[in-house]
Amino acid sequence: MSARALPYRPHDHDACVSQAMADARAICQQHGARLTTTRERVLEIIWQSHKPLGAYDVLAKLASEGHSAAPPTVYRALDFLQQYGLVHRIASLNAFIGCAHAGELHTGMFLICRCCGNALELTTTSVSKAIHEAASTQAFRSESVILEVTGLCPNCQAEQPDE
Amino acid sequence: MSARALPYRPHDHDACVSQAMADARAICQQHGARLTTTRERVLEIIWQSHKPLGAYDVLAKLASEGHSAAPPTVYRALDFLQQYGLVHRIASLNAFIGCAHAGELHTGMFLICRCCGNALELTTTSVSKAIHEAASTQAFRSESVILEVTGLCPNCQAEQPDE
DNA sequence: CTGAATTTGCAACATTATAACATTCGCAGA
DNA sequence: TCTGCGAATGTTATAATGTTGCAAATTCAG
Ligand SMILES: [Zn+2]
Ligand SMILES: [Zn+2]
Ligand SMILES: [Zn+2]
Ligand SMILES: [Zn+2]
Numbered sequence: 001m002s003a004r005a006l007p008y009r010p011h012d013h014d015a016c017v018s019q020a021m022a023d024a025r026a027i028c029q030q031h032g033a034r035l036t037t038t039r040e041r042v043l044e045i046i047w048q049s050h051k052p053l054g055a056y057d058v059l060a061k062l063a064s065e066g067h068s069a070a071p072p073t074v075y076r077a078l079d080f081l082q083q084y085g086l087v088h089r090i091a092s093l094n095a096f097i098g099c100a101h102a103g104e105l106h107t108g109m110f111l112i113c114r115c116c117g118n119a120l121e122l123t124t125t126s127v128s129k130a131i132h133e134a135a136s137t138q139a140f141r142s143e144s145v146i147l148e149v150t151g152l153c154p155n156c157q158a159e160q161p162d163e
Numbered sequence: 164m165s166a167r168a169l170p171y172r173p174h175d176h177d178a179c180v181s182q183a184m185a186d187a188r189a190i191c192q193q194h195g196a197r198l199t200t201t202r203e204r205v206l207e208i209i210w211q212s213h214k215p216l217g218a219y220d221v222l223a224k225l226a227s228e229g230h231s232a233a234p235p236t237v238y239r240a241l242d243f244l245q246q247y248g249l250v251h252r253i254a255s256l257n258a259f260i261g262c263a264h265a266g267e268l269h270t271g272m273f274l275i276c277r278c279c280g281n282a283l284e285l286t287t288t289s290v291s292k293a294i295h296e297a298a299s300t301q302a303f304r305s306e307s308v309i310l311e312v313t314g315l316c317p318n319c320q321a322e323q324p325d326e
Numbered sequence: 327c328t329g330a331a332t333t334t335g336c337a338a339c340a341t342t343a344t345a346a347c348a349t350t351c352g353c354a355g356a
Numbered sequence: 357t358c359t360g361c362g363a364a365t366g367t368t369a370t371a372a373t374g375t376t377g378c379a380a381a382t383t384c385a386g
Pocket of ligand 4: 251262263264265269271284
């Protein structure tokens with residue numbers, strides 16, 4: 001679980017993928033969960049980029065590889081992967097992305113570029129803290145947090161200076 | 164734009180609704196926007212409770228009143244209402260809720276009870292600040308924030324002590 | 327009144343997600 | 357090795373959510 005490259009910058013993405021797959025295998029092993037071929041392949045497809053990918057995009061990719069699957073196959077694999085914290089669902093996009101902090105207990109905050117489509121997952125203590133404190137002031141017991149920030153990543157700001 | 168009652172507690176909800184409708188009329192007037200019959204009725208339906216309501220639920224409600232509408236009617240009204248900050252979309256529920264801070268420039272944070280379904284909108288400066296600071300550390304220019312916390316509201320905690 | 331712009335009606339369609347049930351697979355114990 | 361059980365997958369159909377495109381109606385300024 002080492003530090004990850006910034007998705008926006010060119011980087012050795014194969015390293016991202018192999019790290020993620022290694023983490024996944026370790027986590028499943030550790031929990032006695034079965035990372036089957038389909039599940040593993042779905043995870044790899046999700047990790048093919050740092051852009052959140054729709055379930056039907058995953059399905060299409062599987063189909064293009066000759067694995068003719070139906071929606072439930074993909075959704076079930078995604079459910080499994082979410083359960084073990086290997087992927088996150090991005091509610092504002094109805095899409096899924098590989099977790100950059102698998103194995104660590106965390107609440108992801110996503111910075112999603114509306115221009116290039118890449119998403120960066122952060123875990124910022126000060127943010128989590130502020131959120132839980134705010135919930136506490138209402139005597140609300142928070143269980144899960146969805147935090148998705150849309151905007152422009154550094155690269156795309158440079159390309160379209162203002163608007 | 165006075166203070167609002169807590170949605171969880173019994174309260175004079177008619178007052179919530181009439182306040183919201185009055186705010187809506189004022190805001191539309193102020194912007195030269197037309198709060199037509201359909202739009203007004205959709206807003207009222209959304210405000211019928213503090214539980215986020217699906218677009219098709221609104222549609223059904225309209226239908227039950229004899230107004231036979233199709234999905235685009237509802238979605239268009241909702242788009243309009245969102246544009247003027249009168250309702251928010253809850254991405255994690257595919258549902259809509261009346262804005263409790265219409266007219267104020269704000270980013271809502273929602274506390275959604277998974278038990279009773281009520282949602283409370285907060286605007287907490289410390290949270291917004293932490294989020295924007297976190298985004299800044301990545302040189303990310305944030306434009307919109309979705310923050311939805313799911314958990315148990317005070318009432319429902321009392322009813323199901325632990326789990 | 328007239329014409330342009332906004333709003334609504336309507337039909338079809340696209341996308342995302344789930345239900346229900348049959349079949350196959352992996353693995354542990356006989 | 358065989359057998360049986362539970363987990364996983366395949367398959368079909370369907371539900372739920374959201375959109376496109378175009379025609380008709382409404383509103384409002386001039
Ligand atoms: Zn990468
Ligand atoms: Zn994560
Ligand atoms: Zn109320
Ligand atoms: Zn609001």
